[in-house]
Amino acid sequence: MACAVAFSSAAVAQAQWPERPVRVVVPFPAGGATDLIARVVTQQVAQNLGQQMLIENKAGAGGTIGSGEVAKAAPDGQTILFTTSSTHAISPHLMPRLSYDAGKDFIPVAHVADAPSVLLVTPSLPVKTVAELVAYAKANPGKLNYATSGNGTIVHLNTAAFSAQAGIEMTHVPYKGTALAIPDLVTGQVHVLFDSLPTGMPHVNSGKVRALGVTSEKRTTLAPELPTIGESGLPGFASVTWFGVYLPAGASPALVERVNQAFNQAVQSPEVKASLAKLGVDAAATGTPAQFAAMVKADSARWGNVIRQHKITIQ
Template identity: 40%
Template sequence: MYGFSRNGGGLLPRLALCAAALLGASVAHAAYPERPVRVIVPFAAGGGADIVARLVFKGVSEQLGKAFIIDNRGGAGGIIGTDAVAKAEPDGYTLLLGQSGPNAINPSVYSKLPYDARKDFAPVTQLTRYPYVVAVKKQLPVDNLKELIALAKRQPGTLTVSTAGQGSSAHLAIELFMRQAGISINAVPYKGAGPALLDVVGGTVDMTFGDAASASKQAQAKNVKAVAVTGAKRSPLLPDVPTVAEAGVPGYEASAWHGVLAPRGTPEPIIRTLQAAIVKVLADPALKARLAEDGIETVGSSPEEFNRALLAEIDKWHTVVVEANIKLE
């Protein structure tokens, strides 16, 4: 409540000071960014997250007139880079290229994390979503998902499925599939999606949930059989291949994603400036076409929509992790 001072000061001078302070803060935020912005990608250069970050933030840099510098900080399943952003100054000059693994799955598969995925970040926007392809070796006597499920039920625990790593988003998609389909398949962890897919091509393992770009190429070359995609809709790379839900497991959906997050406490005007610029970049037909080559769909959500989606993802994968008893240290 405003009051009057005994030395002649009063309500009007105080209001003037408050207005000046608010105007100064507004001008400071309106000028954002005044210097280069660092975007931490918690994975090595050259991977999918790195490619998305460089494509998107090249456009954002052009929109906002300052450099957005990609800083690759890989290691520990994305934990190192993600934690660096959680502990950064909330001034808009350090951002995170978030992904389903570090931000939605790690909170459940690791007993301890140095950051709180629910509380330590301010969502800006979801950039992308992309499904996995259920690819089986060509020697397996199945031609569609229903036949694969039937075979797994006849031979419980005998089929093998390669994963991109224990606790990875592809691994969780497999665990969710097994539970909803009522089957048991032996999951074999690999160091990455590439080796996991190559051993299906070579016939060493029976199947994998591979990334759409690589798995579709192998399917088109008839090195594997693509029997379903895990997303909510079909992939443009494999338009004749049904979704898992269409092919016999109603309600199933598993997609990975990228998004932009800032440290908690980042001023809302900065969040809004970033979101508006990023959404404009994501609407560019050339960018959409480039990402579609890898089976990636652009999103461009509001901060509120992204926050709701992220919290729902954390809850969804927590249930799967608990039921499958997956733990990493």
């Protein structure tokens, strides 16, 4: 009887979630992409639920510090992790001594948004399509290099996957952020860069660099004039940085479903979609926790293969 009463009380509490302000941990610095996206979405969640959602930035070690903290939190829905593919699909393959197990210490709850990248080339390169870039690289082995925001970053992994599928080789030139690489791309000191849409497209629009395609599976509404890389000669190539919500392991199915519904509802708001578009991301379609989990699993397997194949490290 006592167990039944306890279960009933828990079910009531979950149905009434949230009864007090919810702590939303963003494991990246304030003002960064993940933080800005989290603030747009959680503000709408808070408005819909009539309860505060308090953003707490716990940055460090590529998002793994804040993620590790949430992994140890009580699974009562009062602490939520708002994160990206970096912490759950990439870092586990690059950082073997993580303070958390991405697959066991969390429950995937909701897929919120996707940020595609754009393939940029220096304007002095005589190519205007992905197919022409691949043909040029094959005809001029060893002549092309590519910029990234550092070893093991999504920019690095995107280029490694692209090069492998295209059957080309380029020299890696790591920078401390893509913003530092843009001036060298403009002048032709580096030739290729996969950049985020919001930071890359202003340079395209000004004519300083050339865009060849986007990494999304379908053409993005953020730059509908650009073809996908998949439709430009590399069938099946697709890569986005996803953003999503996790609860600590142990959260009940009822609570997971309620949080999922709250975030799905917020993301489908026209105002949220418009705000996300201004940040250079596409709002995700409504989905279940199981669908989000399957997507993360596939993404993690893919990046794990790329990291092993290219012997990528962050040392």
